[in-house]
Amino acid sequence: MTLITDIRLRRVLDSRGNATVEADVLTESGGFGRGKAPSGASTGEYEAIELPAQEAIANARDDALPRLVGEVHAGNQRDVDAALRAADGSDDFSEIGANSAVAISMAAAKAGADVLGAPLFQHLGGTFRGNEYPTPLGNIIGGGEHAADATNIQEFLAAPVGAPSVEDAVFANAAVHQEVHDILAERDLPAGKGDEGAWAPSVSDDEAFEIMEEAVETVADDFGFAITFGLDVAGAELYDDEEDGYVYDDGVKSTEEQIEYIAEKVEEYDLVYVEDPLDENDYEAFADLTDRVGDQTLVCGDDLFVTNVERLEAGIAAGAGNSILIKPNQIGTLTDAVDAIELATRNGYESVVSHRSGETEDTTIAHLAVATDAPFIKTGAVGGERTAKLNELIRIEDNAV
Ligand SMILES: O=C(O)[C@@H](CO)OP(=O)(O)O
Ligand SMILES: [Mg+2]
Structure with missing residues (x-):
């Protein structure tokens, strides 16, 4: 049901007016999820690497999408994220960009929740979680x-x-x-x-x-x-x-x-x-x-x-x-x-x-x-x-x- 059938990536604005990556994930049974990457200014030296949005999108289209579309179920978050890691091949997402990776990861989670008809927090945490609020x-x-x-x-x-x-x-x-x-x-x-x-x-x-x-x-x-x-x-x-x-x-x-x-x-x-x-x-x-x-x-x-x-x-x-x-x-x-x-x-x-x-x-x-x-x-x-x-x-x- 949650087999990924399409992923669309596009450049959109963030709150500073910079370009960031938006991902749409669609599934076999009509599930839909959309995720957008945020971006730091006081970034840590050891953070995963954000690429310029257009480059991150192009690289993810070439390397990540073939491993996900028709291959992985959006409901299996660990599989989605493992495919992103495998597509990237580096340890800091410097090939497809952490911005493409996180946008796709979040979009897949939402698509998985959508198919289940569950709120995202419940899909991510399970039914025994979510009674405490931060x-x-x-x-x-x-x-x-x-x-x-x-x-x-x-x-x-x-x-x-x-x-x-x-x-x-x-x-x-x-x-x-x-x-x-x-x-x-x-x-x-x-x-x-x-x-x-x-x-x-x-x-x-x-x-x-x-x-x-x-x-x-x-x-x-x-x-x-x-x-x-x-x-x-x-x-x-x-x-x-x-x-x-x-x-x-x-x-x-x-x-x-x-x-x-x-x-x-x-x-x-x-x-x-x-x-x-x-x-x-x-x-x-x-x-x-x-x-x-x-x-x-x-x-x-x-x-x-x-x-x-x-x-x-x-x-x-x-x-x-x-x-x-x-x-x-x-x-x-x-x-x-x-x-x-x-x-x-x-x-x-x-x-x-x-x-x-x-x-x-x-x-x-x-x-x-x-x-x-x-x-x-x-x-x-x-x-x-x-x-x-x-x-x-x-x-x-x-x-x-
Ligand atoms: O340092 C921080 O904690 C964050 C968020 O407040 O800033 P930035 O996103 O610029 O790293
Ligand atoms: Mg901080």
């Missing part, structure tokens, strides 16, 4: 690689940990975003938005911490449940080999100073989440910080682990971090992403399913988070490509998908 981490203030002349820390993320429902959590994050707008206006700090819709004011990191604290406290009082916040430091972008340290506007911090700085911020602001606080090559520093604050906060590896099972295994052995960011396009297929989540779960690491700074209307990650009982999803707070996922979570919770 807490959305909402990017509220940001800079780094996502906005010029803004904070050094890439993302200040609202975390509505006390929300009684996904719907309440999503609205709380939007309210924090609005509250920060009001605080910035009061302080006469004009601000545009960065790539993910976060405010990108020209303020110091210290001021951003204060503004976040004030905003989450105000909204928590209004909504009547706990809202805290966390960070994506994107440490690999701050780390400079030649300086042998982390380069901030107000000076360079050595690795020890960076660990100290983050640990202090965790204490001072009760941060629930700290992503990539250190460089992507420094398992040891991650382990030191995890020793210090791992019982109070999630220390999450994004560029450190790149959704890669082997890098996660090395991290587990080193005691580096206690959670992993999951980005399907960072590794290339849904199978790889689910394998990383399962390895993490078996080892007591929390999974945080994530968008990219360049996004599309695709909602697969909302379903993936629910399917795998991920405790968090990072997918912005406002903006159509972000609310596409947030609104889908609300629908999933409402049994309306």
Whole structure:
């Protein structure tokens, strides 16, 4: 029933106005699925390779489609993804492009769900999964690689940990975003938005911490449940080999100073989440910080682990971090992403399913988070490509998908 009978690939726009890959998968019994690849700006050194969209499409047409069309069943996700790997032949999807691979992988999953008449999260997770909903981490203030002349820390993320429902959590994050707008206006700090819709004011990191604290406290009082916040430091972008340290506007911090700085911020602001606080090559520093604050906060590896099972295994052995960011396009297929989540779960690491700074209307990650009982999803707070996922979570919770 789910035998793939056709795959169509085309170039479409992402949220930055760049070209990305869209895939349609059709099956024998009329099943249909469509997937679109997102794209990072602060990409990890060890990520799977995204090719220019036209090249990725041409290469996938030549190499991947003959192995899939008439050969593989969309309902067998592992077979689809194994065929993509075999067609590519490299270990980083540099031949057909991780953008073609992930678009086809997600489209096949949706086609499989379509034939079954099941929501995607149920097809991916099975009927015993999907009763837990992830807490959305909402990017509220940001800079780094996502906005010029803004904070050094890439993302200040609202975390509505006390929300009684996904719907309440999503609205709380939007309210924090609005509250920060009001605080910035009061302080006469004009601000545009960065790539993910976060405010990108020209303020110091210290001021951003204060503004976040004030905003989450105000909204928590209004909504009547706990809202805290966390960070994506994107440490690999701050780390400079030649300086042998982390380069901030107000000076360079050595690795020890960076660990100290983050640990202090965790204490001072009760941060629930700290992503990539250190460089992507420094398992040891991650382990030191995890020793210090791992019982109070999630220390999450994004560029450190790149959704890669082997890098996660090395991290587990080193005691580096206690959670992993999951980005399907960072590794290339849904199978790889689910394998990383399962390895993490078996080892007591929390999974945080994530968008990219360049996004599309695709909602697969909302379903993936629910399917795998991920405790968090990072997918912005406002903006159509972000609310596409947030609104889908609300629908999933409402049994309306
Ligand atoms: O660093 C990150 O976690 C992501 C998403 O917020 O950014 P990018 O997609 O640019 O890598
Ligand atoms: Mg990150």
